[in-house]
Amino acid sequence: MAQQTRNPSRLLPGFRLTMGFTTLYLSLVVLIPLAALAIKSAGLPPSQWWDTVTAPRVLASYKVSLMTSFFAAVVNLAFGLLLAWVLVRYRFPGKRIVDGLVDLPFALPTAVAGIALTTIYAPNGWIGQLAQPFGLKIAYSPLGITIALIFIGLPFVVRTVQPVLQDLESDTEEAAVLLGAYRWRSFRRVILPQLIPALLTGFALAFARGIGEYGSVVFISGNMPMKTEIAPLLIITKLEQYEYGQAAAIAVVLLLLSFVLLLLINLLQRWAGRRLHSA
């Protein structure tokens, strides 16, 4: 696959050794196991494959995964922008700690987040019991899944928008002020357009992460088929029933969904790069 065409530093040694190890390790750990997924999924006759991924329970699980991930990503889009703004533009005590806390969802094991969030939002939990008098059920409902995914996706939008906001030239903003634009107007017309690629990238990353998420969701979701059962959990259920082919088929569709999202991210970033150069 990797053919050496021109070596910019003909002097340096180690290409064959490092390239050899890289391809070997990549093949053993990533590519061959992923190929097993394709082979097992293809082992199912096409009609059975289609029946598997379009079964009502499976479709319902895709819908739950997609809807909750989407709404969680929307919430993170708004609050992620706000957090990035506050962290870049303002000074306040404890700012460095808040900045560090944004990364907690990356560092905290998902199972820990899962049981903690379930305890908070269960009917007898700190927040769950506040919601109960209003007939609002948070844990064991799609709302609970969404909250877990808001936690998981929090860092994405903040961390994609923050550097762009930091590097924003103040010239155009300055000009807008000189021309008499109000603060909100100059934000909407001057700053926001420059943030849109980063915002969409963060949104798509959070969305993609939510679709595949398992650990933080499985405790709070209640796992009711057709209602709060997410697609990754259904894969495990099929696996426990030794339906390997069906598990693989559901997984392939889920994987394709995340690949489409990542492809979109790549296109977005290329678009953003072009915009930056033409500006």
Add this chain to the structure above:
Amino acid sequence: MAGIVTNPGAGKAQAAVPEHLTESRPVKYLLIGIALLFVALIVVLPMVTVLSQAFSKGWSSYVYALKDPDALAALRLTLTTALLAVPLNSLFGLAAAWAITKFKFRGKNLLITLIDLPFAVSPVISGLIYVLLFGAQGLLGPWLQEHDIHIIFATPGIVLATMFVTFPFVARELIPLMEAQGVLDEEAAVSLGARGWRVFRRVTLPNIKWGLLYGMILCNARAMGEFGAVSVVSGHIRGETNTLPLHIEILYNEYQFTSAFAVASLLMLLAVVTLIAKSILERRMSGHGG
């Protein structure tokens, strides 16, 4: 995706925003207030919950939960897994970064994309692929059974699944870093007569040591905390194939909440230590330009 996980510019000092380019005070305080409230609700509250639940029955039952033989076995397995997965992925990250940044070859972008691939795969699918390969009904299952080799529902499967989910961490950290540093230092050393390994140790390594450590710390946090992928391949045999996160799940499902949260508090401590180390390294890297 890993590029998002890391934020080396985070510690950068900010110049004050000029007065006429900022919001009025009430708006500013309102925005800060909403942001802080959101962080408190989404991030801080779960942390407080873990601690308050862990110590809800006092110090002695906290210690009792951690001294439980199954908890200790889970801790041992978690440490073993990280001790295998992190060095192997670091070695891979170094090799991949060397090949990618010091040489030109066709298919480089494809290789970088493939290295990133595991970040795009759901944890459950990361475990599933190994079951499909090595499980009893997997592609290699019959052959493994014939030779009495156990991978799934045993330690090797757990290590493999962990290696998969933490695969890109070190490589993603080193590739941009070594790309920025170029090849001139190494070439100078070679033309002065230094041999390959020596060039790497004396010239390259000192330049990338903080970045390498940064990648390893993130890799380690994920390796010790992984749940979904490991859950699929583990088989949940108590005292044998349970890692700390899986042990937490079992305790929680058995309504042993205090014990579950006591074990969870250990992993939360790991997360906090990771974040502190991360922010120290970020400042070091932005200060020394690498």
